[in-house]
Amino acid sequence: MPFSFLLLVLAGLAVISYRFGTARARAVAPGRQSQLHSRPMYHGLYAAMWCGVPALLIATLWVAFQPLLVKGLVMGGLPDAYQALPEARLNLVWNDIRNLAIGDVVRAQPAPEIQAAADTFHRLYAIGNSALALLCLVLAIAGASFALRRVSLTLRARNQVEKVITVFLIASSMVAILTTVGIVLSLLFESLRFFTKVPPLEFLFGLHWSPQTALRADQVGSSGSFGAVPLFTGTLLISLIAMCVAVPVGLMSAIYMSEYAHRKFRAIAKPMLEILAGIPTVVYGFFAALTVAPFIRRFGEGMGLSVASESALAAGLVMGVMIIPFVSSISDDVINAVPQAMRDGAYALGATKSETIRNVIVPAALPGIVGGVLLAVSRAIGETMIVVMAAGLAANLTFNPLDAVTTVTVQIVTLLTGDQEFDSAKTLAAFALGLVLFCVTLALNVFALHVVRKYREQYE
């Protein structure tokens, strides 16, 4: 029985147990449902859970461990000649067996012992699948009948169901947390491998970035150097330019939207502004590379400046435009959350509208605005596509916005795209860069959330 079909059958059984559960609960207390501890629906859910959950758990475990078990059995059954093979060769043999069993493309003439192993493989899988199906069905039916037998006036079915739902909710929230932990750990271990090849101090404070390493011992001049400071300064420069665009524009537009704009205008303009956030970054990227960068270049040449065709300025400006909605949307919400009483208080003292905004509303909203800006900064630091397309790849250590620079994210992309071996310093450097990036944005986010929370405490 295929696994999907088994799931379908289990779902069907669960639905049936639900029906039986509700019916039975009603039958236990005919016409006097109020005497039931839990409503019939909960008895139904209780039965459905007993029917579905254990069977599903067993099925999941089985599917997870069956390949390992089968592999062990099949390989153990191979003649000693094969057993003596080194690890890598053994894996090739295993691949042959599996391909043969599944009916995939195989080498022309399989050896008889391989053929035998493939047969065993096939047989084990067939047995395993049937056993699984049988076990699941038995478990489902046993669970359901156990639950149905327990249906009574006093059964606390609701509490049990709620408990299971709570567990399910916890599990759901754990998914995100565990994923984060997993990502951090993988970053950490790969970075540690990198730091055995390149000392951390050299990585963090070195001034020269040229990650080309020699593939063969006889290659010349490609020892590679991993001083990441040019990348940090590039990231910093571009983020700085972006914030110089996004913070004033975003804040001003937020103030206009929340304090001055007519309600009808706001209803149209605010969603339009937020569309900016919905444009794919790659579109911003080619906008920056094909429209803004040449424009800046021409403009700069007109003024007698030498501008690189891929400049930090172009990338920074477009990135600034991209994060305007972050700043303006959060600022707008925060400004709106400043109680009307604050405005009334200032107006009643004879403050003008702009005095009220400057002296009362913005200071009161400042923690929230700062929080929004910090979130925008972490977005700017992590942004990749625009800089890949518009800022260039040259790791120049410069603060001149008209030069080409490169950022941490761009280097990660270039280090990891294409065919790479994952044990050279070159590729491992990407993980170390990722770790640095992660730490910086994490710190910014934590700080931003802290600031926002502090603000919330003030008014609610």
Add this chain to the structure above:
Amino acid sequence: MENSHVRDAMHTPTETEGSAAAMGAKIQAQGTNVHYGDKHALKDVTLDIRAGEVTSFIGPSGCGKSTFLRCLNRMNDTIDGCRVSGTVMMDGEDIYDPKIDVVQLRARVGMVFQKPNPFPKSIYDNIAYGPRIHGLAANKDELDEMVVTSLEKAGLLAEVKDRMDSPGTGLSGGQQQRLCIARAIAINPEVILMDEPCSALDPIATAKIEELIDELRENYTIVIVTHSMQQAARVSQRTAFFHLGELIEVGDTEQIFTNPRHKLTQGYITGRFG
């Protein structure tokens, strides 16, 4: 003064003609209407507020007393869809005249709100805010003195003089409300409007505010909206009763509470509705 006081007999509340002017009317509202969108919130109110007295507005919720109060310093301007018609004269000037600068008007007519609303700044900055924006103090020393005087007048100085730099929001509710009163009197207004200033406070804080109102009466014209008839009786010299957007009756507080002329007023003060 006398001429501007002639009123349409239809809208004249039960009050002896001319007596207000004799007492020195600070504010004279004439045929004042307020609409919030389609809602006619205040209907043809004609009323004098006398200088140097406390006038209280009473009436059931939604009767328009707060709306009328907010007409007196044009706070209704900040509400979308609010229209005010009729005239409100202050010292013989129509405050709704386009020539009048609303900012200057509000400097003359201060306001204290139902919920204490100190700015999230220090106690000192809360008081100094008004003098600063109006440029009332020539130097730091003058400003310091203004802050101290205002706090003293509001009866708050003793409690906060050691912590002028701590945030105003950290004070207790009653202290915050007195801070707001101090903030209002720091710009030396002529009139102080109070919109249910004690409804968020406990009885002890309320008693303090009432005492303060009585002291402030010497220097300021005070208008107070209140839900508590006892409070109106305690602090005010004149009382106006509003019902469903109309001014039903206005007169000396004692007369309103002991000998109301209108059936509705009597019903309200004896607690039959409201």
